[in-house]
Amino acid sequence: MKLGAHVSSSGGLVAMFEKAQKINCNTMQFFIRNPRGGKAKAIDESELTEFGRRLCESECFPVVVHAPYTMNICSPKENVRFFGLEMMREDLQRMAYFPGNFYNFHPGCAVGQPAEQAMDFIADGLNDIIRPEMQSMVLLETMAGKGSEIGGTFEQLAEVFHRLKLPEKVGVCLDTCHVWDGGYDIVRDLDGVLHLFDKVLGLEKLKVVHLNDSLNPCGSKKDRHAGIGKGQIGLKALCRVLTHPFLKDLPFVLETPTDDAGHGKEIKMLRETIFAEK
Ligand code: FE
Ligand code: FE
Ligand code: ZN
Numbered sequence: 001m002k003l004g005a006h007v008s009s010s011g012g013l014v015a016m017f018e019k020a021q022k023i024n025c026n027t028m029q030f031f032i033r034n035p036r037g038g039k040a041k042a043i044d045e046s047e048l049t050e051f052g053r054r055l056c057e058s059e060c061f062p063v064v065v066h067a068p069y070t071m072n073i074c075s076p077k078e079n080v081r082f083f084g085l086e087m088m089r090e091d092l093q094r095m096a097y098f099p100g101n102f103y104n105f106h107p108g109c110a111v112g113q114p115a116e117q118a119m120d121f122i123a124d125g126l127n128d129i130i131r132p133e134m135q136s137m138v139l140l141e142t143m144a145g146k147g148s149e150i151g152g153t154f155e156q157l158a159e160v161f162h163r164l165k166l167p168e169k170v171g172v173c174l175d176t177c178h179v180w181d182g183g184y185d186i187v188r189d190l191d192g193v194l195h196l197f198d199k200v201l202g203l204e205k206l207k208v209v210h211l212n213d214s215l216n217p218c219g220s221k222k223d224r225h226a227g228i229g230k231g232q233i234g235l236k237a238l239c240r241v242l243t244h245p246f247l248k249d250l251p252f253v254l255e256t257p258t259d260d261a262g263h264g265k266e267i268k269m270l271r272e273t274i275f276a277e278k
Contacts, residue, residue: 001242003211003270004028005254005263006066013051020060023264027251029064029104032091037070037083040090048097055098064139064173064208064253065095067105073125074108074118074150084108085125092129092136099135102208102251104173107140107151107160116159118150123163130169139173139207144181144223152182152221154200161201171207175255176241177226178210180233183219187237194246203246211238211252211270227256228266239273 004025009016009032020028033040055061071084092103110118122140130138140160145152150160161167174197180186184193197203213231215224229235242252254263 001248001271001274002027002251003242003254003267004060004063004251005256005260005267006030007260007263013047014054017051017054017058017060019260021058023260024267026059026061027063027253028060029066029253029255031068032065032094033068033087035066035068037068037087040087040094043094045097048094052098055101062101062251063098064102064104064251065091067091067103069106071105072108072111073105074110074113074121076111076113076117081121081125085129088125088138089129092134092138095136096134101136102139102171102173103136104139104141104208106143107149107157110148110150112148115148115150115156118148119156119159119163122150122160126160126170127163127165130164130166132166132169134169137169137171137207139171141173141210142175142178142182144178145183145221146181146223152178154197158200161205170205172201172205173208173210174206175210175212176233176238177212177214177231177255178223180214180218181216181220181222181224183221185218186241187218187233190237190240190244194244198246206247207250209241209247209250209252210255211241212255213238225255225257227258227262228254228270235269235273239270239277242270243274243277 213226
């Protein structure tokens with residue numbers, strides 16, 4: 001089972017890797033720049049190369065880089081779209097130093113435009129950035145559908161895929177809190193939700209799962225994460241996600257509201273619960 005957490009990268013990539021090892025992650029997620037966006041530091045080749053070497057030598061692979069939250073490549077404002085695409089391009093340049101991993105981003109918010117227009121912008125941006133020789137895979141995250149968020153339904157993500165020139169270089173990251181808040185009942189009908197995903201997007205597109213509990217009921221469109229077993233999805237249902245035959249070989253990343261040590265405890269609890277059920 002590939003299970004890890006979003007780890008803080010504030011002390012540098014190598015220190016972060018060591019933190020992840022300490023809490024027994026065999027996959028992880030992190031920001032490669034300030035999560036609120038803005039200018040990235042200059043490329044530190046030696047740090048990136050050393051980080052890549054550590055990953056290759058460890059069980060902790062593949063890993064996920066999360067794009068800054070402020071990125072909105074479908075904004076009606078041209079400068080916001082442009083700035084988002086620049087950040088994505090730079091992040092992917094850094095990821096070329098540790099090939100074979102995932103770059104996850106939020107499709108964005110339409111803010112006032114028709115969803116169709118926003119989806120055109122997302123696809124245009126990706127078509128501009130993604131190259132056939134790229135060794136990283138870009139992932140669209142399923143969203144809760146809060147406000148004008150794109151990606152609150154599987155159909156919307158599929159519409160973005162239909163507009164891509166290189167759809168084989170793009171996948172989907174399923175966030176359990178987001179799909180639950182978006183109205184997909186993974187507690188009572190996980191099979192049904194996954195079959196629907198397969199019908200609309202194709203299960204082969206699913207590359208990573210964000211494993212989060214949710215503070216709110218199914219369909220609330222809120223996007224407030226809860227600790228594992230502390231929300232309305234619950235420990236049992238999250239364990240069924242982890243062990244589902246369609247999902248069990250994917251990397252699972254916790255984004256629950258706690259620190260690295262707290263994530264370590266949740267990872268331990270999930271592993272023990274699943275082991276006890278076997
Ligand atoms: Fe996210
Ligand atoms: Fe997420
Ligand atoms: Zn979220």
